[in-house]
Amino acid sequence: MKIVNGVDSSYLKRSVDAGTEEQRIIVKDIIANVKNAGDKALKEYTLKFDQADLSSLLVSEEELEAAYEDVDKEMVAIIEEAAENIRSYHQNQLKTSWMVTKEDGTILGQKITPLDSVGVYVPGGTAAYPSSVLMNVVPAKVAGVARIVMVSPPNADGKLPSAVLVAAHIAGVKEIYKAGGAQAVAALAYGTETINSVDKIVGPGNVFVALAKREVYGDVDIDMIAGPSEIAVLADETANANEVAADLLSQAEHDTRASAVLVTTSQVLAEQVSAEVEKQLSELPRKEIAQKSIEDFGLIVLTETMDLAIESINAIAPEHLEIITENPFELLGKIKHAGAIFLGRYSSEPVGDYFAGTNHVLPTNGTARFSSPLNVDDFQKKSSVISYSEKAFVLNGQKIAAFARLEGLEAHARAIEARYKNK
Known part of the structure; x- marks a missing residue:
């Protein structure tokens, strides 16, 4: 891996794939x-894109039962435990409606309401992502969404991966359809004879899925347009080079455009990690993908002080940040921009990907500067509640009418003054 002194964050910026x-x-x-x-x-x-000739789009109860037969019982138990961890974590994010009564009798508040329906897109093809099912469905269930629909492209045999179906059932999905690509996004947004439309679409996909989500946004809500995965490791001389290299490669194997960065104050660690990455690369099943990622978007940043190292991290605003230092909690307060923060040697990034309970749907490409991981709030909406008292109205009515006339909205002013005339 290339070693540099300090970093210009623009070096690591990858243009968002907006499609041709x-x-x-x-x-x-x-x-x-x-x-x-x-x-x-x-x-x-x-049939055209997935080579599957379907008689029915809906996944049947028989297919669900067969999926459970196909997945090892121990793995089912692991998925169930992961789902419970995710549920428990997101339960803490729940907010309640509130109201306050002022001295003049005015009542102001906020009403929180879950969305009626959400569509979850789960990628298909050669890979199966049951973790993606859990991360998108469980927060929606915790939020109180009544109807959750899952779509995913089938294999050529017309079936969805068994682990994906098991995860969907464990998470509580009642409607699962065999459809993928832009066409599935369109079905979720506008409905078909079989699939009723939803209010929001979440979940990752290829460039065609991303473009479709952009296209339907406004008619329905969407979560985010996710970019390639990224990891930054902030480490000092106490970190283990073998472990740091393994963590960097855990993201590099995702995509040739994934980013893996080590920021450290230790020259020794920097050199050891560089050598260790090359060694471990040769043994990876997805070597070609990871190697291209490391060559194009892999970097080791060497800084003189930890404060400069943190400055570099905040400039990068990584999707995943691991802090592997002698006292990681001492640095947490200085981190301003990161999607998920992993503290300490045993908080390896895959812990959050699969099992700890935090959400792995995270802001990428520097957007952690202004956005957050997928969470319960994404599946709820807020309504303002206003009950103005007569006392407050008499006191403030003329002020409101004056403000309306300042903006040239006479009917607004008269709506207020009509109540004075009717007293």
Whole structure:
């Protein structure tokens, strides 16, 4: 890995894959076709893109039962425990409606209401991501969403991966459909004969899924447009080079555009990690992907002081940040920008990916400067509550009317003054 002194965060910025003009046209055509032809279009696209000839889009009870037979019972138990950890963590994020009564009798408050329906997109293809199911579904359930719909592209045999179905069942999904790509996003947004539309769409996908989510945003809400994965490790001389290298590669194997960065005050650690990454790369099953990621977006940043190291971390605003120092909690307060923060030697990034309970749907590409991990708030909405008292109205009515006239809105002012006339 390349070692540099200090860092210009722009070195690590990867442009968001906004797709080509041709891809955008394809996505718009797919959405229009699904809006017009419904299930027929979904099945045609599934045959074209996934080589699956479907008689039904809905996953049956028999398929769910078969999935449980296919997944090892010990693995089922692990998924159940992970789901409970995620549920427990997100339960702490719940907020309640509130109201306050002022001295003049005015009541002001906020009413929190769960969304009626949410669609969860789960990537398919050669990989299966049951963890993605849990991370997107469980917070929605905790928030109180009544209807959660899952879509995922089937394999050529017309089935979804068994582990994905088991995770969906454990998480509490009642509607699961075999549909992927931009066509599935369109179905969730606008509905078909089989799939009723939803209010919000969450979950990662390829460039066509991302473009479709952008296209339907406004008709429905979306979570975020996720970029390639990234990790930054903040370490001092107490860190273990073998472990740090393994953590860096845990993200590099995701994608050729994934970013893996070590920021350290130790020259010795920097050199050891660089050598260890090369050694471990040769033994990885996804070596080609990880190597390309390390070559293009891998970096070791050497700083003279820990304060400069933290400055570099805040400039990067990483999706995942591991702090592996002698006293990691002492540094936590200085971290301003990071999606998820892992403290200490045993808090390796995959702990959060799968089991600890925190959400692994995180802001990428520096957006941790202004956005947060997927959480319960993403599945609820807030309404203002106003009950103005007569006393407050008499005291402030003319002020309100004057403000309205300042903006040239006479009818606003008269709506206030009508109540004076009727007293």
